[in-house]
Amino acid sequence: MQGGYDKLPGSDSGRFGQGLKKSAMLAAGTLAFGAIAWRATGDWSFGNFQVQEAPKCGRIEPLKPSFNKSIEMIFEDATFRDESLAKLSGAVRIPTEIQDVNPQPADDLDYYKEFFRFHEYLAQTFPLVHKHLKLEKVNHVNLLYTWEGSDASLEPMMLTAHQDVVPVNPDTVDQWTFPPFSGHYDNATDYVWGRGTGDCKNLLIGELEAIELLLKDGFQPRRSVIVALGFDEESSGILGANTLGDFLYERYGDNGIYSVVDEGGGIIQLGKNVFVAAPITAEKGYVDIEVTVSGAGGHSSVPPDHTTIGVAADLITLLEANPFEPTFTSKNPIYGLLTCAAEHGDKLPSSMRKAILQAPHDKKQREKMVSFFSADKRLRDLLRTSQAVDIIKGGIKANALPEVTTFLVNHRIDVNSSVSQTVERDLALIKTVAEKFNYGLFLAGEEIIPPTKAGFISVEPQKSLEPAPISPTVDSPTWDLFAGTIQNVFQNGHFKHEPDTEFYVATSLVSGNTDTKYYWRLTKNIYRFMAMVMEADIMRTIHSVNEHIPMSGHLSTVAFVYEYIVNVNEQA
Ligand SMILES: [Zn+2]
Structure with a gap:
């Protein structure tokens, strides 16, 4: 994720993308109660007050894929885990750093030599993907994989991530517990260390790993699966996702894609044994x-x-x-986070929980809620x-x-x-x-x-x-399928051996942006989500020293992509 961008959909003004490095995810990670969100089930607004239905942070029915050959192995098998770790670590060891200003690839291919090494690495690491999927290089460095579905009348589903990582400041290298491009795994903590482990080679490798497994398992999609991997997201995607977006639009047209899943919010702990998935549905x-x-x-x-x-x-x-001034309506996905925290979490004062839950019906409580969050430096900019x-x-x-x-x-x-x-x-x-x-x-x-x-x-x-247009979550079968898949991956997978865990799915918001700004025309169903538990410590290290993730978080990412592809093909 990055904080700024350039050529802007719906805008012809100017160029930028310089120096806006602050991770959007930091905002989410520093929330007092984590970055949770909720599911808008109604429409009410603060200024012009209307209530259709109060929001709820309800438990969703898990959506189990019937094709599930590798699911248990992903979560339980030690050999698979080691192999998966090796794939992620190898990707982290290739320093695909991107600067604020970068040349057009055609003008200086050598500038992108680490990216071309990365492409070779992917070809070696995922042989079935490279045998069965069509691979196109858009603007030389973007990777566009297409897994042809059996039914050409169905819109393809699209998975994205970016190949580039934020540069490591040479002055900070000695502050890293393990070298930034080591991909070091620490058995005691289950952490994989290195630049890009959380933002977002974990997602990129997870997507290809899941497809490799599905190919090995003999899965054949009805709906084509596209994997679009930009190369300069951290400098606004000007040369990367920007050109990919145009290329895909040319090919698939308006709303020609079923859904887009890109990097974004993860799983947040709300209280003892209470977790919520917080996909970001707007920017x-x-x-x-x-x-x-x-x-x-x-x-x-x-x-x-x-x-x-x-x-x-x-x-x-x-x-x-x-x-x-803060504006606070049911349109803001952050209200979901607040509702889940109020209903199920134990980290907010009880008066505030009451204010959040009664806000739709009680003007005083509504004002209390808005002023409470407006006073919180970590939250206020999500409301204004x-x-x-x-x-x-x-x-x-x-x-x-x-x-x-x-x-x-x-x-x-x-x-x-x-x-x-x-x-x-x-x-x-x-x-x-x-x-x-x-x-x-x-x-x-x-x-x-x-x-x-x-x-x-x-x-x-x-x-x-x-x-960004707000992705629909009410009366949206596309959202329901996405959320139901997440519920299954965690309730019946990641937390399978912790039956006391309560798990919810909500919507969320952070202050930054992703490559998805180039994909608005392709679909209204854009979900920015990483299927892993985000500890606050992990959020703090993204874009900074000591970036790391738990290996268990990488495995849940692989499982999510696997199940999501299957569910979309079985149910949508
Ligand atoms: Zn990112």
């Missing part, structure tokens, strides 16, 4: 707004009351004094548009007035909002400052207030992405 939007204050130059010995730097400072102060002034430039010399001062505000847009609402909100605040200092004002080159002798302020939205 926040994005916009960078560049503000330029242009004023008169001149000698610093005869300055105006406010230089362009002073005006910019006033603007920034005003923006920061006005954070976006965030703003961060990230860049500022102005002035070059002690005795020359700065003619131009520029700063940039980065916004992650609330799932209930939009790019235009965000721009409008900023513009309204900026207008008050323009009036205060008697400046002109422009939005994207269009005059709003004529420039004055003092100068003018320009507002340029530079890169934008609307919030």
Whole structure:
């Protein structure tokens, strides 16, 4: 997962994808009670209040595949486990690091040599996949596997992951307990160590491993299975998933895909023996707004009351004094997390559990809930548009007035909002400052207030992405099949020997983005999910030193992909 992106569906503005490294998953991992979510079973909204049905964190009926030759082996067989570990470790040992700025593969193939080594490794490691599936290399480095189904009238199902990993900072190598590209396995803890173990070679290898097993078991899908593996997700997928998305759209068209499963939320512990799966069913939007204050130059010995730097400072102060209001509706998948935590968890204060559960019917409780979560730095940005002034430039010399001062505000847009609402909100605040200092004002080159002798302020939205369409979870057989499969994998697989465990499936949200932003046209059923228990410690190390996962989490990932492919083919 990554925090920013470039060429944006539904947007033609600008290029970015630089330096936005913060893992989206960190947000989820640091929640006081973990990153859980729930299942929206009704529609109610906070501002414009409507109740159809209160949300519930109910237990789902596990969906057992009837073709299940390898399931027990995946969970129980020590030899399989060792072989699976070797496959994952080998993948981690190939350092497919991606930088913020990367050349087009056609211009510099050598730049991607580790990726080509990785391709060879996959061919050796998964011989049946490479014998029976069609492999296309899109833009030289993307891998697109197609397992042809027997019924061409059915939309293919699509599994994705990315080949690239966040670079290891050379200054931090000695902080790693085990070397970052060792793929070291520690028997005492069951942890596999190394960059990419959690984000997300575990998923990539898990997908190919499950298909290799299904081929070995003689499974023949009715519905084609596509595996699409980008190579620069950590720098916004500009060269990778972006081109894959266009390629797949050309081939399959609007809603031509049954569902997309990509990296995302995992299994969270809510309390003693209580776990919930938290697939992410939406993503926040994005916009960078560049503000330029242009004023008169001149000698610093005869300055105006406010230089362009002073005006910019006033603007920034005003923006920061006005954070976006939280919006909180049933549309926000995070409410699912809250409902499950309230119903079944033991980590929230009881007054808050009550507030969450009564929110649909009781305005006071609703307000209490919103203010509680708005006060939590780890949660509040899941309920509102965030703003961060990230860049500022102005002035070059002690005795020359700065003619131009520029700063940039980065916004992650609330799932209930939009790019235009965000721009409008900023513009309204900026207008008050323009009036205060008697400046002109422009939005994207269009005059709003004529420039004055003092100068003018320009507002340029530079890169934008609307919030992702929210994947349907109500009255959606596609969601039900997906959730039922997860329930089975954990209730009857991963937690089979812990019958006291309660397990739920919900929806969730984190603040960052994935490659799925290039796949919106292909399907409305996009699930960002990794079928493994995410301990808080694991979340903290993604994108950082000491990235690691439990091997048991890799096995549950393999089992999930295996069962999901079978269930889709048997039931959908
Ligand atoms: Zn990732």
